[in-house]
Amino acid sequence: xxxxxxxxxxxxxxxxxxxxxxxxxxxxxxxxxxxxxxxxxxxxxxxxxxxxxxxxxxxxxxxxxxxxxxxxxxxxxxxxxxxxxxxxxxxxxxxxxxxxxxxxxxxxxxxxxxxxxxxxxxxxxxxxxxxxxxxxxxxxxxxxxxxxxxxxxxxxxxxxxxxxxxxxxxxxxxxxxxxxxxxxxxxxxxxxxxxxxxxxxxxxxxxxxxxxxxxxxxxxxxxxxxxxxxxxxxxxxxxxxxxxxxxxxxxxxxxxxxxxxxxxxxxxxxxxxxxxxxxxxxxxxxxxxxxxxxxxxxxxxxxxxxxxxxxxxxxxxxxxxxxxxxxxxxxxxxxxxxxxxxxxxxxxxxxxxxxxxxxxx
Amino acid sequence: xxxxxxxxxxxxxxxxxxxxxxxxxxxxxxxxxxxxxxxxxxxxxxxxxxxxxxxxxxxxxxxxxxxxxxxxxxxxxxxxxxxxxxxxxxxxxxxxxxxxxxxxxxxxxxxxxxxxxxxxxxxxxxxxxxxxxxxxxxxxxxxxxxxxxxxxxxxxxxxxxxxxxxxxxxxxxxxxxxxxxxxxxxxxxxxxxxxxxxxxxxxxxxxxxxxxxxxxxxxxxxxxxxxxxxxxxxxxxxxxxxxxxxxxxxxxxxxxxxxxxxxxxxxxxxxxxxxxxxxxxxxxxxxxxxxxxxxxxxxxxxxxxxxxxxxxxxxxxxxxxxxxxxxxxxxx
Numbered sequence: 197x198x199x200x201x202x203x204x205x206x207x208x209x210x211x212x213x214x215x216x217x218x219x220x221x222x223x224x225x226x227x228x229x230x231x232x233x234x235x236x237x238x239x240x241x242x243x244x245x246x247x248x249x250x251x252x253x254x255x256x257x258x259x260x261x262x263x264x265x266x267x268x269x270x271x272x273x274x275x276x277x278x279x280x281x282x283x284x285x286x287x288x289x290x291x292x293x294x295x296x297x298x299x300x301x302x303x304x305x306x307x308x309x310x311x312x313x314x315x316x317x318x319x320x321x322x323x324x325x326x327x328x329x330x331x332x333x334x335x336x337x338x339x340x341x342x343x344x345x346x347x348x349x350x351x352x353x354x355x356x357x358x359x360x361x362x363x364x365x366x367x368x369x370x371x372x373x374x375x376x377x378x379x380x381x382x383x384x385x386x387x388x389x390x391x392x393x394x395x396x397x398x399x400x401x402x403x404x405x406x407x408x409x410x411x412x413x414x415x416x417x418x419x420x421x422x423x424x425x426x427x428x429x430x431x432x433x434x435x436x437x438x439x440x441x442x443x444x445x446x447x448x449x450x451x452x453x454x455x456x457x458x459x460x461x462x463x464x465x466x467x468x469x470x471x472x473x474x475x476x477x478x479x480x481x482x483x484x485x486x487x488x489x490x491x492x493x494x495x496x497x498x499x500x501x502x503x504x505x506x507x508x509x510x511x512x513x514x515x516x517x518x519x520x521x522x523x524x525x526x527x528x529x530x531x532x533x534x535x536x537x538x539x540x541x542x543x544x545x546x547x548x549x550x551x552x553x554x555x556x557x
Numbered sequence: 558x559x560x561x562x563x564x565x566x567x568x569x570x571x572x573x574x575x576x577x578x579x580x581x582x583x584x585x586x587x588x589x590x591x592x593x594x595x596x597x598x599x600x601x602x603x604x605x606x607x608x609x610x611x612x613x614x615x616x617x618x619x620x621x622x623x624x625x626x627x628x629x630x631x632x633x634x635x636x637x638x639x640x641x642x643x644x645x646x647x648x649x650x651x652x653x654x655x656x657x658x659x660x661x662x663x664x665x666x667x668x669x670x671x672x673x674x675x676x677x678x679x680x681x682x683x684x685x686x687x688x689x690x691x692x693x694x695x696x697x698x699x700x701x702x703x704x705x706x707x708x709x710x711x712x713x714x715x716x717x718x719x720x721x722x723x724x725x726x727x728x729x730x731x732x733x734x735x736x737x738x739x740x741x742x743x744x745x746x747x748x749x750x751x752x753x754x755x756x757x758x759x760x761x762x763x764x765x766x767x768x769x770x771x772x773x774x775x776x777x778x779x780x781x782x783x784x785x786x787x788x789x790x791x792x793x794x795x796x797x798x799x800x801x802x803x804x805x806x807x808x809x810x811x812x813x814x815x816x817x818x819x820x821x822x823x824x825x826x827x828x829x830x831x832x833x834x835x836x837x838x839x840x841x842x843x844x845x846x847x848x849x850x851x852x853x854x855x856x857x858x859x860x861x862x863x864x865x866x867x868x869x870x871x872x873x874x875x876x877x878x879x880x881x882x883x884x885x886x887x888x889x
Contacts, residue, residue: 247804248691249697249698249802249803249804250802251698254697254698278804404853409805410800410805411798414797414798415595415846416850418592418598419592419853421591421595422584422587422589422591422851423584423586439800443799446713447712447713447729448595449713450591456591472701474700474702475702
């Protein structure tokens with residue numbers, strides 16, 4: 197073997213040893229202590245987000261951490277680096293081995309996880325979906341916790357856009373990928389809502405896709421400004437997209453009051469994370485964004501998991517669970533609906549006045 | 558050789574004019590100030606990263622880790638700026654460049670001194686650097702309110718000196734910075750002995766060694782330059798996109814960079830090409846990308862179009878090389 201090929205092999209071996217770090221970031225332990233020394237008698241809840249490093253799920257983790265302090269369970273987060281359909285399977289299998297009490301998961305696929313989840317449930321692990329449910333395969337999990345009624349989201353966003361642009365003028369939609377189920381549901385909802393005579397003077401001129409990537413979202417948002425010089429608003433029902441739109445109107449100076457703004461300028465609204473949008477909201481570049489508070493979802497999912505583990509709550513159509521009030525929202529009795537879905541409520545509005553409170557460290 | 562290069566640059570200019578012509582015909586606002594600005598803002602990241610890669614490919618090497626260098630250097634710089642805001646934008650640039658140089662030196666060391674094939678070494682560091690990006694950040698992103706406003710302003714405002722020149726005054730700092738990097742790269746590759754050594758090494762490695770060119774050092778430095786380009790592009794990324802996310806920053810960027818360099822006329826067989834061609838090719842890719850969005854061409858086509866342009870460039874490259882050798886009277 198030549199020296200050259202020995203080094204080549206060594207480099208390959210190093211790659212093999214370290215590359216998985218890129219795909220499988222180390223799990224982070226929650227507020228209730230380390231994952232390797234379980235407290236006796238306490239339950240252990242694991243959260244598997246779509247992918248690690250995603251600010252939306254990081255915000256959700258806060259709710260788990262708060263619940264873990266209050267209810268005294270052990271909490272940890274683990275998950276894949278990329279949101280791919282089968283990427284979560286190995287993490288679920290690890291937790292079956294380690295014996296979690298409950299797994300709360302934002303599913304990357306509506307059907308790829310079925311078999312693995314069944315395996316976990318056979319071992320007595322409660323499975324709860326948050327944010328992304330197993331639509332059409334609900335029998336493979338115990339409960340689905342969804343932030344708000346996705347069926348009415350389209351109407352809600354059109355009404356909010358209408359308020360800002362005085363129910364008059366051109367607006368566009370910037371979405372994530374062309375095949376994202378939630379996104380398409382909301383776009384359809386918005387296209388249906390706009391037919392209401394109330395919005396007769398509002399014109400939806402374009403729907404574009406930023407693929408939830410920084411570069412593509414920004415380029416598409418700038419292309420909207422190029423194509424429609426008289427645009428009055430952009431609705432971006434995606435957190436990456438709404439941030440890309442904010443950057444686009446900021447860098448082009450066409451936000452309300454910007455140096456290149458014509459008339460009222462271009463108002464960006466959509467679904468955004470408080471922390472990520474904080475500066476743009478405070479500087480008045482973006483009037484307001486909405487989001488169900490992801491921390492609430494995390495809190496409620498873990499609260500339900502603990503009650504389920506104690507045998508005090510069994511999800512079923514029509515069953516109710518009493519959830520204690522949260523610092524920013526009143527909770528109370530929540531009713532489980534069809535397919536064991538628990539809907540939390542209306543999205544929260546983040547604006548100049550309240551964003552600091554929600555974004556707080 | 559000079560003629561051959563000029564031909565590539567000329568064809569790039571023709572291609573840019575053609576695409577702009579078609580785009581303007583279909584959508585007159587493609588020529589609007591807003592859109593020109595959008596194209597100009599698209600180019601700097603790519604151009605800065607591509608300049609270093611140019612030197613690497615001229616030496617017959619390749620650095621596929623440049624997207625991960627951009628990621629690790631950009632992420633680390635953002636974290637340091639978040640925790641030590643007093644570093645300021647100047648500090649950010651120095652840190653980004655320094656980290657890039659170190660990461661490039663690791664690649665260069667393996668390739669020049671340990672003789673690991675470039676594709677193997679940089680494929681390894683592609684994974685390692687991306688993994689480290691997750692480790693240093695704990696998988697968490699840095700948001701733009703945590704970064705200095707001055708850094709954001711690089712993508713918003715131009716030099717005060719030009720504030721009264723119409724249109725030019727709306728071109729932000731990042732574009733001027735990239736232009737400066739391109740000019741320095743061109744001067745460096747053309748008028749310094751290091752630049753000439755790079756071409757000599759790429760043209761004929763055996764002859765270069767016989768002529769006493771420090772082959773290992775020249776190769777090593779090419780990867781250091783590539784790292785510097787990637788690291789600095791990481792800082793520009795933070796300015797342009799504001800949010801620095803460990804899985805988002807620079808992920809897959811190496812494909813764009815290598816495409817830009819090859820389309821720019823740098824032969825994968827080494828020894829030819831240079832900064833002006835690569836700069837034009839970055840502009841071409843910017844025009845193509847923005848045109849795809851403005852003309853509402855389904856983005857599923859984007860990758861296919863990229864691949865096609867790249868293939869055409871490589872095939873054309875091979876043909877030029879053959880005819881050049883023929884003219885030189887060599888056996889083909």
